[in-house]
Amino acid sequence: MAEALLQATAVSRNFGGLRAVDGVSLSCETGRVHAVIGPNGAGKTTLINLLSGDLAPSAGRITYKGRDITGMPAHRISRLGIGRSYQRTNIFPEFTLWQNCWLAAQSREASSLRFVAPANAQQSVRARTETALSTAGLEAKADTAARAVSYGEQRQLEIAMLLAMDPDVLLLDEPLAGMGADESAYVIDLIRRVAPDHGIVLIEHDMDAVFAVADTLTVMVDGVILESGRPDDIRDSARVREAYLGDELGGAGGDGP
Amino acid sequence: MVNAPSRGIAAALILLALALALVPLGGDKYWIKLVTRMMVLGIFAMSLDLLVGYTGLVSFGHAAFFGLAGYVLHLISPDDAAVNMLWALPACLAATAAAAAVIGALSVRTRGIYFIMVTLAFAQMLFYFFHDSDLAGGSDGAFIYVKPVVQLGDWVLLDLGGRTALYYLALASQVVIYAGLVVMLRSPFGKVIQGIKINEHRMRALGYNVYVYKLVSFVIGGTLAGYAGFLFASIDGFVSPELLGWQESGIALVMVILGGMGTLFGPLIGAIALLGVEELFRDRAVVGVMAEHWQILMGGFVIAVVLFLNNGLGGLLVRLAGRREGER
Known part of the structure; x- marks a missing residue:
């Protein structure tokens, strides 16, 4: 077992x-x-x-x-x-899909008390963000605000954020x-x-x-x-x-x- | 998370800074002082926007830090000589940062209306402390007889007793603090606090200790308010308990709302607008007998901006100038 x-x-x-x-x-x-x-x-x-x-x-x-x-x-x-997704979509509507996933990826860093270098500067976090987006099939909409994508895509974003947390x-x-x-078929396959x-x-x-x-x-x-x-x-x-x-x-x- | 100003906004801000840089050339003492006050209150309001517009912390006690720095400056200034800013400023900032850390540690645990009430209560405690004690003139306030200087050895680099010097220090501070906050808001910390403002629960589920980030933001905002308070006390060389009171906190909130929450530059414009419109409404030549009752006109002005402009004057400017899209 x-x-x-x-x-x-x-x-x-x-x-x-x-x-x-x-x-x-x-x-x-x-x-x-x-x-x-x-x-x-x-x-x-x-x-x-x-x-x-x-x-x-x-x-x-x-x-x-x-x-x-x-x-x-x-x-x-x-x-x-231990990462979770939510039954009712629980995302950051004002942020782009990329930024939503970035927040999830950044959360794995030891600390986010870093004040000077731009958020997108760190290669490893960026890589995790982009891998998660492409695994969830969302890379085409990376720069679209989360509130502007379809409900199904918001659900996919939930999963992408989960994956970005690794x-x-x-x-x-x-x-x-x-x-x-x-x-649904896509997400079942993803699971x-x-x-x-x-x-x-x-x-x-x-x-x-x-x-x-x-x-x-x-x-x-x-x-x-x-x-x-x-x-x-x-x-x-x-x-x-x-x-x-x-x-x-x-x-x-x-x-x- | 669109923090970097678009080209249009950046151009407007550069023009504004240039226009401000020209004011002292006119030489009118009254105007120099008025615009200095606008700029300093603008910094105060901008520091509050970091909390209200970017972290989701609606503080109704922000004047506590503004006034406290002024009082510390009074307490460390000798009556017959200028205090050296090189140590006086760090001392004032350290005192406000410490106060913000203590007040923040106890208040950022609460949310919404409770946070508003707790911050108000702390600020009122400080208000009554200085109001009722003999430490610094009580309810009458106290003077800073000789204004601070920046001094290296015998060499005085900057004397805040000079109107123009203080004016340009305020202008340079606005520019530097604005630029610094723009950089910070694009950093990991900046993105995290904005995430907390939008969806605190989700940030927690992502693994962020939101308490720590909110507290750090609160301390940064409080310390910047302290810097503004240091400059403000240097304008008139006078501090009074009103600087810490709820009305002062309220004025800062009005400036933020008037200028546009979450725009950072908006509160700078909000401060200019609020003080500028006040000048206008107090002028008999402009409004006639209503000049006696200028507060009524001011109320109408604030209501009109809130009702007809989506997110204040800054929001209007953002719509006119367009947003920067696709920023990562």
Whole structure:
């Protein structure tokens, strides 16, 4: 078995009386895509927020490369090598795509308390910026303001920024949401391409995409894990069918359009 | 992230600097002093634009640093001799930087309306400290009887007691500080604070410790305000608690808004416009009896600029001159 990069053990998060995530354990290994599915409100995004440090868990433990990162602030977790994308586009609209990716690439430098040389002067940061843009297929729009590109391209930018951070773990929160068919296909292919060198946690509603890329599949309902295992086993699980997948799975399992 | 001024803006700014350089040749003492005040307040407003327009920190206590530097200058100036700027200026700047570090460390943790209130509260504390203590004349204020000089041995290089000398020092300071901030805003630090202004949450997720960057920006802005305060106290040779008060902070914000937030040169124009229009509205020959009530006219002017110009006078200039596109 591959080395466990990121490991959550029995993590919970309460919002007032609501237990959004309840005793969830999940692991993520280099070269593997761990998809998390479940209906809206199942706690998937909260789980990502716990892994990325945007939220601190109410209980449980999270380790990364064997190090306890539970409750660590988001910026430190990010610098350790855990990058996330957002379900709702979370970019810098006034900046060009290049500048958006530059900010992501620059974040890996030891410090940005540098006041004199122009930002674009450092070759290594520039190279990371441009590699990320071209990997995500956005180099043609590099100098366009992020607010001026299509929604699908903004979604691609989210991923490009993630790649520019050069993380070991990618936490992808519905990367395909709102994308057209061509863009989706491109991003699914992109996930496949980067998967061998990264540990990936993927939240996605698009079942075709999930079954196309996932090595492990976890189904969450009401904050708890209903089932977790190989995608084929999950597809065949009566419990999952009953609780959640229903017709959606039937469509994905058959020869849908 | 378009910080480098476009060609049109750069040309306009060079023309403005040349025009300013010609003012003392007219020799009118009143005008020299008025324009000196415009330029110094312009530096003060520009230092606030770094916080408001580029870092997203709407400070309502920026006058704390402006006034504090003036008071420090008063306290270290002997009554019967000029203080040497070569050590007096660093001392004033160090004091304001230290004050900005302390106030900033406690206030940049807060956001929005809370940040406005916390910075206001700190500035009012300083206001009342100088207002109520005997340290420097209390509410009456205090004089700097002999203005600072730059002196090497017995050789006086620059005497701020001379109107023209102070005028050109203010003009040169504007140019140097503006150019320095343009360079800084294009550096990694500059890009990072602008990212924080637009999307602080995302910057954190990218791995930036936004607290540190906001604090450093706050200290830089505060120290530059201190520099402006040092010059301002040297104009009249007088400091009073009002220099630290919320009205002074408010005037700086009005200058920034009038001139255009996030344009850097805008606040320089905003300061000229605000003081220039005040002169106009106080002139009976221009506005008749309304000169007695010039504040009403001023209110109307500020409202008109905010309502009809998108991002102030600087914003107008940017639209006329065009932006520099595709900068990386």
